[in-house]
Amino acid sequence: MARDRITVVDVAEAAGVSRSTVSLVLRGSPSISRPTQERVLAKIKELGYVYDRRAASLRASKSHIVGLVIHDLLNPVFAELAVGVDSVSQAEGYVQFLSHTADDVQRQQEVITMMQENGIAGLILSPAHGTRPRDLDALRRAGLPIVQMGRSVARAGIPYVVSDNRAGAAAAVRYLRELGHEEIAFVGGLTDSRTFQERVRGFREALHDTGAPDRPAPVIPAEPSRAGGGEAFEQLRRQRLPTAVVCFNDAVALGVYGALREAGLEPARDLSVVGFDDVAEARSASPQLTTVAIDASAVGQTAARLLLRAIADASHTTKSRVRSVTLPVRLVVRHSCAPPRSPMRLSGSRSTRDRARAPLP
Amino acid sequence: MARDRITVVDVAEAAGVSRSTVSLVLRGSPSISRPTQERVLAKIKELGYVYDRRAASLRASKSHIVGLVIHDLLNPVFAELAVGVDSVSQAEGYVQFLSHTADDVQRQQEVITMMQENGIAGLILSPAHGTRPRDLDALRRAGLPIVQMGRSVARAGIPYVVSDNRAGAAAAVRYLRELGHEEIAFVGGLTDSRTFQERVRGFREALHDTGAPDRPAPVIPAEPSRAGGGEAFEQLRRQRLPTAVVCFNDAVALGVYGALREAGLEPARDLSVVGFDDVAEARSASPQLTTVAIDASAVGQTAARLLLRAIADASHTTKSRVRSVTLPVRLVVRHSCAPPRSPMRLSGSRSTRDRARAPLP
DNA sequence: CTGTTAGCGCTTTCAA
DNA sequence: TTGAAAGCGCTAACAG
Numbered sequence: 001m002a003r004d005r006i007t008v009v010d011v012a013e014a015a016g017v018s019r020s021t022v023s024l025v026l027r028g029s030p031s032i033s034r035p036t037q038e039r040v041l042a043k044i045k046e047l048g049y050v051y052d053r054r055a056a057s058l059r060a061s062k063s064h065i066v067g068l069v070i071h072d073l074l075n076p077v078f079a080e081l082a083v084g085v086d087s088v089s090q091a092e093g094y095v096q097f098l099s100h101t102a103d104d105v106q107r108q109q110e111v112i113t114m115m116q117e118n119g120i121a122g123l124i125l126s127p128a129h130g131t132r133p134r135d136l137d138a139l140r141r142a143g144l145p146i147v148q149m150g151r152s153v154a155r156a157g158i159p160y161v162v163s164d165n166r167a168g169a170a171a172a173v174r175y176l177r178e179l180g181h182e183e184i185a186f187v188g189g190l191t192d193s194r195t196f197q198e199r200v201r202g203f204r205e206a207l208h209d210t211g212a213p214d215r216p217a218p219v220i221p222a223e224p225s226r227a228g229g230g231e232a233f234e235q236l237r238r239q240r241l242p243t244a245v246v247c248f249n250d251a252v253a254l255g256v257y258g259a260l261r262e263a264g265l266e267p268a269r270d271l272s273v274v275g276f277d278d279v280a281e282a283r284s285a286s287p288q289l290t291t292v293a294i295d296a297s298a299v300g301q302t303a304a305r306l307l308l309r310a311i312a313d314a315s316h317t318t319k320s321r322v323r324s325v326t327l328p329v330r331l332v333v334r335h336s337c338a339p340p341r342s343p344m345r346l347s348g349s350r351s352t353r354d355r356a357r358a359p360l361p
Numbered sequence: 362m363a364r365d366r367i368t369v370v371d372v373a374e375a376a377g378v379s380r381s382t383v384s385l386v387l388r389g390s391p392s393i394s395r396p397t398q399e400r401v402l403a404k405i406k407e408l409g410y411v412y413d414r415r416a417a418s419l420r421a422s423k424s425h426i427v428g429l430v431i432h433d434l435l436n437p438v439f440a441e442l443a444v445g446v447d448s449v450s451q452a453e454g455y456v457q458f459l460s461h462t463a464d465d466v467q468r469q470q471e472v473i474t475m476m477q478e479n480g481i482a483g484l485i486l487s488p489a490h491g492t493r494p495r496d497l498d499a500l501r502r503a504g505l506p507i508v509q510m511g512r513s514v515a516r517a518g519i520p521y522v523v524s525d526n527r528a529g530a531a532a533a534v535r536y537l538r539e540l541g542h543e544e545i546a547f548v549g550g551l552t553d554s555r556t557f558q559e560r561v562r563g564f565r566e567a568l569h570d571t572g573a574p575d576r577p578a579p580v581i582p583a584e585p586s587r588a589g590g591g592e593a594f595e596q597l598r599r600q601r602l603p604t605a606v607v608c609f610n611d612a613v614a615l616g617v618y619g620a621l622r623e624a625g626l627e628p629a630r631d632l633s634v635v636g637f638d639d640v641a642e643a644r645s646a647s648p649q650l651t652t653v654a655i656d657a658s659a660v661g662q663t664a665a666r667l668l669l670r671a672i673a674d675a676s677h678t679t680k681s682r683v684r685s686v687t688l689p690v691r692l693v694v695r696h697s698c699a700p701p702r703s704p705m706r707l708s709g710s711r712s713t714r715d716r717a718r719a720p721l722p
Numbered sequence: 723c724t725g726t727t728a729g730c731g732c733t734t735t736c737a738a
Numbered sequence: 739t740t741g742a743a744a745g746c747g748c749t750a751a752c753a754g
Contacts, residue, residue, distance in 0.1 A: 005422075007731055018741045023733060031739060048502060053478045054415045054424075055731035059746050061366075063415075065479065068459075073447075079440045086434075086461045090468070095475045098429075098459035100447045107451070114456045117414045118426065141409060368747055379725045384749060392723060416747035420730045 006049045015043040026051060057119055062315060066096045066307060067115035067123040069108060071151065073100040077249075077277050077296045078126055081150050084300020085124055092308055094121075103128045109135060116142065122307045126150045129193060133157065145310035147322065149303040150296075154194050159322040161303040165195055168292035168329040169202030169246060170209075172274040175290075175331055176244045177210040179339045181272065183242035185218040187232040188252030196221070196248060199276065203246055217242075224248050229255020237263065243340035244272035252276075253289055257336070272337035293332045302327065367410045376404040387412060418480055423676060427457045427668060428476035428484040430469060432512070434461040438610075438638050438657045439487055442511050445661020446485055453669055455482075464489045470496060477503065483668045487511045490554060494518065506671035508683065510664040511657075515555050520683040522664040526556055529653035529690040530563030530607060531570075533635040536651075536692055537605045538571040540700045542633065544603035546579040548593040549613030557582070557609060560637065564607055578603075585609050590616020598624065604701035605633035613637075614650055618697070633698035654693045663688065 008026075012019045017036060024032050025040040032040075043049075057063040068085055070078050082098060089096050097120060099111040108128045115123065116138065122145040125136075133156035139146055148160035169186070176184050186203045189196035200219055207217055220235055222228035229252035236242070247253035253275035260267055267273055275291035302325055310322045369387075373380045378397060385393050386401040393401075404410075418424040429446055431439050443459060450457050458481060460472040469489045476484065477499065483506040486497075494517035500507055509521035530547070537545050547564045550557035561580055568578055581596055583589035590613035597603070608614035614636035621628055628634055636652035663686055671683045 005731080009731085019731095020733080020742085021740060024740090027733090033739075036739090048499070050474075050499070050503065051478045052419070052480070052731055054419045054480045055746090056733070057746095058413070058415045058419055058748090059731080059733045061746070065458075073434075073440055073444050074437070076435070076437065076440075079434055079437075082459075083434050083461050086459075090460065090472065093475075095458050095460065095472065095479060097426075097456050098443075098447075099451065099456065100444050111451065111456065113411075114454075117412045118456060119413070119415045138409070138411070142411065366747080370747085380747095381726085381749080382724060385724090388749090394723070397723085413747055416730090417749070418730095419732090420747080420749045422730070 067120040080296035081300040084297040088304040163294040165198035166202035170206035173206035188248030226255035230259040233259035249277040250275040268338040428481040441657035442661040445658040449665040524655040526559035527563035531567035534567035549609030587616035591620040594620035610638040611636040629699040
């Protein structure tokens with residue numbers, strides 16, 4: 001990896017000081033005289049010395065590396081989460097290991113182990129579906145701080161940073177109710193995921209709170225993908241089509257949208273569609289879709305800050321418990337929704353500003 | 362980071378062998394008897410020992426870490442590149458540092474330095490716009506292998522893995538020419554990027570090769586974003602609208618598409634639009650857009666394999682030069698194109714299979 | 723096949 | 739403020 005590496009000793013000799021002086025300069029200790037400091041720094045640059053953090057980390061048993069494990073980096077929301085983490089860890093002088101697990105628990109175990117062996121100071125995890133609390137025991141035994149991000153494992157006792165799934169689904173429902181919809185379905189998502197459970201919960205609560213008819217609203221689980229959305233739509237159609245659907249995420253919403261058109265129906269007119277998980281508007285895959293937008297970058301940044309704080313606390317033995325955080329979401333109204341065909345408005349009245357534009361491909 | 366870490370010595374004692382025996386077991390040396398091996402492995406598990414790769418790496422001066430620096434992880438194409446790299450590095454027992462530079466050269470310098478200090482064995486780089494060869498001098502001086510991915514810095518003498526931009530643009534042009542288009546523009550992209558230059562080159566060559574009218578075809582540079590596409594469209598329109606455009610990437614294509622509709626025009630009928638850089642169809646942001654599809658995952662995997670090979674060679678002093686690789690692309694025809702309005706077909710005749718469906722939002 | 727002896731490059735007492 | 743010595747956890751020669 002290195003040929004005749006230049007070390008602190010070389011720098012010390014060249015600068016005419018001792019190695020510990022160099023070491024102190026390297027870490028910006030205030031107990032070094034200005035001229036000495038400058039001389040050393042000059043020599044460092046001159047010799048092209050590069051600091052070896054492995055050695056430092058080994059000796060001091062503390063590193064400036066965090067682990068970041070993402071179940072699906074191809075999902076733009078999680079890519080944005082990762083970038084959020086990256087921005088703060090970079091700013092704080094950390095680097096990160098980043099691995100994608102493709103939602104595979106075993107692969108996740110492997111990368112976590114590898115990261116631990118390489119001396120991470122803490123871990124941010126978007127857990128693979130099916131992760132159990134005990135899967136993280138090795139880390140906890142080592143005293144490494146962990147923060148879950150974007151997703152969370154139930155009753156694991158591990159802090160998490162997520163967006164407000166419940167409130168998001170509720171906002172979608174309230175919006176549709178105001179338009180006059182009475183028959184609203186929830187579509188997509190895997191039943192054993194906590195995210196799904198929370199979104200469904202918000203969905204049901206809001207239906208109840210807005211005094212929707214008392215018959216149980218349809219909830220159709222499906223793979224959280226475009227294909228899953230298509231299948232769920234077919235299933236819904238075989239039963240009885242509602243006038244509106246809230247989708248587990250944007251991929252599902254696009255699937256529903258597509259299936260709808262295949263069936264010769266018209267979005268908004270025949271079925272109002274609300275998505276979820278939309279990334280920043282500018283990057284949205286679906287600029288016309290009404291959606292519950294989450295601020296993925298903020299989630300990532302928050303997770304990183306929590307983790308770094310926990311790392312700092314751990315060395316100070318301050319032992320402050322890290323608290324979980326739930327970040328707000330907002331409903332972005334675009335023209336995939338309309339009042340139901342035979343309207344029975346509760347209050348309704350919405351801007352049609354956006355509705356003139358035709359959908360993009 | 363660790364409290365009373367369990368070390369090889371502990372394992373050795375517990376298993377009644379010497380530390381070097383443990384070390385050999387750890388690395389799966391064949392020169393250890395089966396029973397001993399098992400006994401040691403058992404103790405390792407029992408004690409919850411975790412291998413410290415920093416120490417190993419320090420001593421052996423070789424690591425199992427690669428650096429991966431991406432100029433824009435929010436671009437789905439580059440996210441997929443990263444996942445491609447991840448899959449092979451994971452399979453080969455490597456972990457990666459991954460950082461996003463937001464196309465900022467200085468930020469890139471910082472993360473590369475940090476990675477080097479942390480002992481990477483090599484670097485895969487999607488260089489920030491404006492990177493100069495000398496920005497990588499520190500790495501080269503240290504003898505670290507580098508592979509560029511998805512993009513490349515001109516005349517840097519550093520191997521790269523990219524898709525075939527020239528052939529892709531040419532394929533798009535040929536397709537449009539066959540439909541009968543004579544006035545075709547190229548839209549979007551930054552003039553000083555090599556990717557842009559190659560795409561424009563393929564564009565021009567194909568126009569020439571297909572015997573297009575000899576007046577110079579319009580090339581409108583613009584930010585490679587949706588906004589850039591919109592602006593470019595306006596500019597094009599102020600001059601004179603061609604019958605077809607080849608776009609620098611899908612974001613630009615979507616921008617053109619949107620602007621087109623804003624202007625009350627109809628895609629395909631009034632202007633045929635071809636995109637570029639489309640990710641795997643299933644994830645495509647634009648399921649209706651005719652596009653030059655690149656296999657981002659393959660690019661990532663190839664880059665990773667090249668790098669790992671270079672790393673292996675470097676230690677063996679085999680010193681094999683790594684060669685750059687250009688991967689094929691393919692044109693995916695969907696219904697954003699049609700013959701020009703007053704058709705003067707050269708050969709024309711295309712499937713309309715897909716054209717029945719309306720665009721998605 | 724196993725044990726012993728030196729370090730990898732750094733931080734960290736502890737004196738000076 | 740600076741210098742000397744010890745050692746983080748591991749691997750790399752060797753010698754047995």
